[in-house]
Amino acid sequence: MNMKKYLLLLAAVIPATLWAAEPVDTIITKTNKKVIVTDTAGTTKVKVLENDGKEEKMTFEGHYSDQQDVEQYFFSPFIPNKKKGNRYFEASYPSVFLGFNNLESHCLSSMNDLAPNVSSSSEWGITITTFSFPLDKMKDFGITAAAQIKNVHNYFSGNHILTTDDNGQTYLKEDTRDIQKSYLSYWAFKVPVMLEGQRMIGKLFMSIGFSLELRSGEHSRYKTDGHKHTETTDVNLNHVGLNVESYIGYDGFMIYCNCGLTPLLNTHNAPKYYTGSIGVAFKL
Amino acid sequence: MELLLDRYLDGNTTYNEERLLHSLFRKVGNDIPEEWHAYRALFAFEDEETGETMDKGTSDESGAKIIQMKSNRKRKGWIRVAVACAAAVLIIGIVPFVTDHHSATTSNANIGNYAVIDGHRTTDSATVKQQAMEALNAVSAHHDEDFAAMTE
Amino acid sequence: MAMLLSASTVLAQADLQVGRVFDLYGHSKGCKMVELHHSSFRGYELDVYKSLIYRQYGNAIENYLKTDRKNARKVREIVEDGVITSGYYMMKQTRQGINRYILFRNGSGQSGTVVYIEGALSPDELMKLCTVNK
Numbered sequence: 217m218n219m220k221k222y223l224l225l226l227a228a229v230i231p232a233t234l235w236a237a238e239p240v241d242t243i244i245t246k247t248n249k250k251v252i253v254t255d256t257a258g259t260t261k262v263k264v265l266e267n268d269g270k271e272e273k274m275t276f277e278g279h280y281s282d283q284q285d286v287e288q289y290f291f292s293p294f295i296p297n298k299k300k301g302n303r304y305f306e307a308s309y310p311s312v313f314l315g316f317n318n319l320e321s322h323c324l325s326s327m328n329d330l331a332p333n334v335s336s337s338s339e340w341g342i343t344i345t346t347f348s349f350p351l352d353k354m355k356d357f358g359i360t361a362a363a364q365i366k367n368v369h370n371y372f373s374g375n376h377i378l379t380t381d382d383n384g385q386t387y388l389k390e391d392t393r394d395i396q397k398s399y400l401s402y403w404a405f406k407v408p409v410m411l412e413g414q415r416m417i418g419k420l421f422m423s424i425g426f427s428l429e430l431r432s433g434e435h436s437r438y439k440t441d442g443h444k445h446t447e448t449t450d451v452n453l454n455h456v457g458l459n460v461e462s463y464i465g466y467d468g469f470m471i472y473c474n475c476g477l478t479p480l481l482n483t484h485n486a487p488k489y490y491t492g493s494i495g496v497a498f499k500l
Numbered sequence: 501m502e503l504l505l506d507r508y509l510d511g512n513t514t515y516n517e518e519r520l521l522h523s524l525f526r527k528v529g530n531d532i533p534e535e536w537h538a539y540r541a542l543f544a545f546e547d548e549e550t551g552e553t554m555d556k557g558t559s560d561e562s563g564a565k566i567i568q569m570k571s572n573r574k575r576k577g578w579i580r581v582a583v584a585c586a587a588a589v590l591i592i593g594i595v596p597f598v599t600d601h602h603s604a605t606t607s608n609a610n611i612g613n614y615a616v617i618d619g620h621r622t623t624d625s626a627t628v629k630q631q632a633m634e635a636l637n638a639v640s641a642h643h644d645e646d647f648a649a650m651t652e
Numbered sequence: 653m654a655m656l657l658s659a660s661t662v663l664a665q666a667d668l669q670v671g672r673v674f675d676l677y678g679h680s681k682g683c684k685m686v687e688l689h690h691s692s693f694r695g696y697e698l699d700v701y702k703s704l705i706y707r708q709y710g711n712a713i714e715n716y717l718k719t720d721r722k723n724a725r726k727v728r729e730i731v732e733d734g735v736i737t738s739g740y741y742m743m744k745q746t747r748q749g750i751n752r753y754i755l756f757r758n759g760s761g762q763s764g765t766v767v768y769i770e771g772a773l774s775p776d777e778l779m780k781l782c783t784v785n786k
Contacts, residue, residue: 286727288736352760616678616685632686635703636693638765639738639755640782 305350307360315495341366386486398438452486669716682707700770710762
């Protein structure tokens with residue numbers, strides 16, 4: 217029911233004699249809203265107060281006269297719109313992303329600085345949920361976070377297979393058989409936290425930040441003679457990792473890249489690998 | 501006809517040449533350039549006026565010449581004023597009508613549509629429209645949220 | 653022809669201070685001004701559309717808009733933390749059936765946007781025009 221309907225309702229139920237020169241307060245209470253109507257010599261004032269469970273706050277004030285109607289809606293940017301959720305600043309995380317994920321020898325090195333005996337690798341993932349928090353009134357900047365899941369396949373070149381010996385040492389062994397493909401795969405639950413800037417009402421955006429990765433489900437596998445084999449499920453994977461992330465995009469399309477700040481494997485017992493990925497992403 | 505008209509305006513025509521010019525303008529009707537319509541109207545008026553003058557002057561040849569010379573001098577100034585008035589009437593009376601009619605029919609034409617960006621003006625329609633949408637989007641951003649506050 | 657149209661626009665805004673805003677700041681650095689006549693936006697026909705996006709001069713422009721606010725028939729504003737951030741004013745008609753609106757949004761610092769619209773659209777239609785589905 218909008219403001220006009222409230223006033224019509226009041227006009228119907230309140231006798232005309234009561235629309236006197238002296239101010240008369242009429243209060244209508246509806247669920248968590250209270251509407252106070254004051255009529256004073258040609259001017260009708262309407263206030264709406266909303267109770268959020270803690271305190272009563274004015275969310276609307278209107279003044280109606282023959283000369284002018286004035287309506288003001290009161291908001292605090294830190295109180296989300298309960299009806300529709302906080303959509304003041306919408307995070308620009310993709311629904312799905314797909315890219316190259318390479319193993320590099322050094323932290324924050326270029327995509328060409330691949331570790332020995334590794335070849336191009338891939339990753340794909342989805343975003344489960346997002347969070348956002350605007351930092352300014354224009355909603356051009358904000359802090360965003362998300363929960364994502366991704367799957368990574370890191371391939372090794374030649375006949376190399378990632379294996380772990382009895383001493384718990386992980387290394388790349390060169391197999392004498394004809395290995396068609398060999399890779400390390402794992403799942404990761406990712407939580408990026410980014411600073412995002414938007415223009416054109418969120419259509420153009422750029423973000424940079426960090427992401428925390430929780431890795432699991434690792435397998436070292438290879439394929440020979442048309443059959444897939446699992447070499448090991450213990451590759452001294454670091455189950456927690458930290459990356460630096462960035463996105464840039466327009467509307468539902470974006471390009472992302474991230475670099476691992478921490479090694480993928482435990483460097484005491486495994487080769488030193490840092491992840492680096494770049495890809496495209498879409499917001500559906 | 502054009503040569504005769506020029507000589508007439510300069511006041512160099514003979515009596516017979518003037519008669520010939522009057523006769524030509526009577527005969528051609530509307531088949532003359534638009535800028536001569538004013539002269540045709542003047543000659544028609546003069547036919548009426550000078551017809552009386554000619555009537556009075558034909559009995560005396562020298563008197564006719566004197567009258568002709570006097571009328572030539574008067575005609576020069578008269579013609580110029582009359583042409584100027586006709587031109588003014590055309591501009592004041594017809595141009596606004598044409599302008600209004602034109603603007604009423606160009607409801608979607610890009611008349612006066614422009615954008616000024618950092619002091620530089622452009623009439624490129626794509627740029628103008630894009631800038632217009634950007635501004636409209638800027639003021640539209642939260643209306644769906646904000647003004648829905650009072651609805652349920 | 654353009655002069656006649658500009659003249660009619662000027663006359664239509666003669667009683668409004670928002671016209672001064674466009675005149676004073678439309679050609680300034682950091683500002684983007686647009687003027688459209690007889691154009692269509694999101695299915696609505698507008699006789700006049702003028703907009704100004706500015707990065708500075710916010711205080712000065714706000715003063716001009718305050719003057720127009722006093723003469724508006726209808727005022728709708730959003731107030732956040734005690735500060736008016738956006739809204740629109742429906743001004744008095746100068747031509748039968750043609751409504752005049754001033755829409756504005758105050759940005760961070762001295763930036764903001766002002767839009768002036770003349771057209772046959774009603775306030776409800778203006779709200780539909782200005783509703784963006786994200």
